[in-house]
Amino acid sequence: MAAKGGEWLNGRIVESLNRVFRGANVPVQVKIWGGEEQDFESTRLDPQHVELAQGFAITSEAPEEILIQCQAQSHDMNVEFEFGSLALARMR
Secondary structure (H helix, E strand, C coil): CEECCEEEEEEEEEEECCCCCCCCCCCEEEEEECCEEEEEEEEEEECCEEEEEEEEEECCCCCEECEEEEEECCCCCCCCEEECCCEEEECC
16 A cells, blocks of 8 residues: 555454463564554454454655555464455545
């Protein structure tokens, strides 16, 4: 996608059939390619759902290409994750 200058926030909910969203480490992450990454926050809704929010900034006036990548890592080969639709909002 091409994003114009400003501060942006992208968020999504991730679901697992297993109860994997417990403890200090969340087995899913978001990586922003392009722009400047800002704050990342994960909120456990319950042991099977987590909400991810990643902020990023575009400092140029011209639109910049951005790639938003979601990744899941698990030591258990039988864990499945479902990433919800992307919600993107311009903050400033």
